[in-house]
Amino acid sequence: MTDPILDVHDLSVSFDTYEGRHDVLNGVNFTINEGETVALVGETGCGKSVTARSVMGTLPRPPGDITSGKIRYHGDNLLADEDAHEQVKGDQMSMIFQDPMTYLSPVYPVGSMMADVATYSGRKDVSSWEILKSFLGHRENAEEIRERSIELLDRMRIPDPEGTLDRYPVELSGGMRQRVIIAMALINEPEFLIADEPTTALDVTVQDQILDLLRERVTEQNLSMLYITHNLGVAREIADRICIMYAGEIVEVGRTEEIFDAPLHPYTRGLLDSIPKLTGFEGSGIDGQIPDYTNPPSGCRFHPRCPAVMRGTCDMEPVEHYAVGEDRTVACHLYEDGMEFEEAAAIAADEATYDNEEPQPAEAGVRSKQ
Known part of the structure; x- marks a missing residue:
């Protein structure tokens, strides 16, 4: 490999x-x-x-x-x-961002922004004179860059790609702006x-x-x-x-x-259970919220929300990544000592209830490490 x-x-x-x-x-x-x-x-x-x-x-x-x-x-x-x-x-490398209007300038047309990315990306030695020439429309390889931009916008299935180069972001729909962002990310063939x-x-x-x-x-x-x-x-x-x-x-x-x-990890199972179903039944979701990063939980960071928490282990001991099959890993104490998937999955599937954010004892469905 x-x-x-x-x-x-x-x-x-x-x-x-x-x-x-x-x-x-x-x-x-x-x-x-x-x-x-x-x-x-x-x-x-x-x-x-x-x-x-x-x-x-x-x-x-x-x-x-x-x-x-x-x-x-x-x-x-x-x-x-x-x-x-x-x-x-x-x-x-290149990056596509979530909100196009945060990264598209409202005062430049699409073609100008795409040309800037194609011309200056990865360069540190850009002179003021070169920037001025570009601003005045005397950019080197201008025709080649324009043709490449039109081709990319066409591949993004944007109607009238040539006309779009002369339009401003505010004139485009949200989907069109996102396609422009993708085209800008791909223009230098990362x-x-x-x-x-x-x-x-x-x-x-x-x-x-x-x-x-x-x-x-x-x-x-x-x-x-x-x-x-x-x-x-x-x-x-x-x-x-x-x-x-x-x-x-x-x-x-x-x-x-x-x-x-x-799914192996109780958190993964919770995410999958949160997905709305076509049957109309509501998912069970995951109780609680992301912890405070100024004072994150000891041990496994998921243990305060976990339905399969093992007190004295999950809340105290750092969790390792365990290999479970080929090219598959899980960071969960349930899989320590090579526990079989079926046993760990059955434990992770248990729905424990919480009292003042503390898990119930083992006989209520939460496994305690012996």
Whole structure:
């Protein structure tokens, strides 16, 4: 097996705020292979975008502080060389953002912004004279860039792609703006793409169209992609593998069909149970909320909400990642000592009730470690 294109190892990130130090990412580990799409899935606030920005090199520092870990891209640790990270970010990586109007300037037409990305991405030595010439319409390779922009907008299935180059973002619909953002991300033909919830603000029909476009680009250009989402349904449509994230930790990794057919971690099971069903029955959901990062729980960060918590273990001992089958891991004490999946899954499926946020004793359905 070839080495992964991206290998994130033991990544920890903290933020200094007025409330105190927030320990957001806590030893994040995952890999992405060439031509593979990996979805990072979890509730809002669990650290998905912080992970993406750390990989992309756009994490604001300060207040952000990468306290440990490695981000290897083609084997090179980008965190050890800031200049190399900047170069890779400009030449080989690209990012699609969630809210187009945050990243599209209201005062420039689409064609001008696409040309700027094509011309200046990854460059540090841009002179004032070159910028002035571009502003006055004397850009080098202007015709070539315009043709490439029209071709990309056409591939994004935008009607009248040439006319769209001369339009401003405010003249476009939300779906059209998102397609423009994707075209801008692809104009320099990156090999690695990060998509940070690009379909969240779109209606279902447009969302499906955007996912189709991304799948098409990934296949035709052999792109590797990290797709950030809180929606397991979207992850199922787009991803080869899924990483489940909770409170700044990866708690389960597996191929998409495995995650849906046989979830291992109680949190994964809770997420799946939260998905609305066509039958109309309401999902059970997950009680509680993401913990306070200034004072995160000891042991497993999910234990205050877990229906299968083992007192004295889950709330005290750091949790490890256990291999469960080929290319599948789970960070849960249930799988310690090689417990069979069926037994652990039966325990994880138990619905424990809580009294003042404390789990009931073992005889009420919560397993205690002997």
